Amino acid sequence: MTDISAAEFKVRNIEPLPFKIIDVREVLEYQTFNLGGDNIPLGKLLTEADDLEYEKDSEIIVICQRGLRSETARRTLVSHGFNNVRNLTGGILAIRRLDL
Template identity: 65%
Template sequence: MAEIKTTDISPAEFMERNREPITFVIIDVRERIEFQTFNIGGQNIPLGILLKDPEELEDLKNKEVIVICQHGLRSETARRFLFMNGYKNVRNLHGGIMALRKLNY
């Protein structure tokens, strides 16, 4: 059985894993204007929308999902919410996009 991960993923691990063919789903929970200004890909679902309708992601319940935001705070809220709603393999990008940018991602 695969290990259940519900913790942070470090920026360095995220970068390393992103060099391989992507085996996880990225959900960016920032507001649309933030996403349009700068993003690293993934699906943009602002936190307020995600909290109202987690069923929109129902097909991702058994996949690895990495939630991201600017600093890692909103994405941690999203991670906890998704975990409480049955998503068993959800990770938060520790430090968010700002931490990735410090590593020149």
């Protein structure tokens, strides 16, 4: 699995989280509205993926505004040996549409 829909994310987003969240938007975007998790902007993730302190087999969901930057992040993490990385399809916008 490489993608997760907004609906599935919302159903699975209960405490304790069964997955890790990496939000690859810029700091200001993250501060404006976020779903929790770690804020690691895409530029930083691209250069520091080997330094992440996540288990290689843990489920990681990467998110951004629309799902484009997070797909790049997903591919980057997979290329660095992370085995269970999923992209939130439609990003934050898809989540917010569910809440309307």
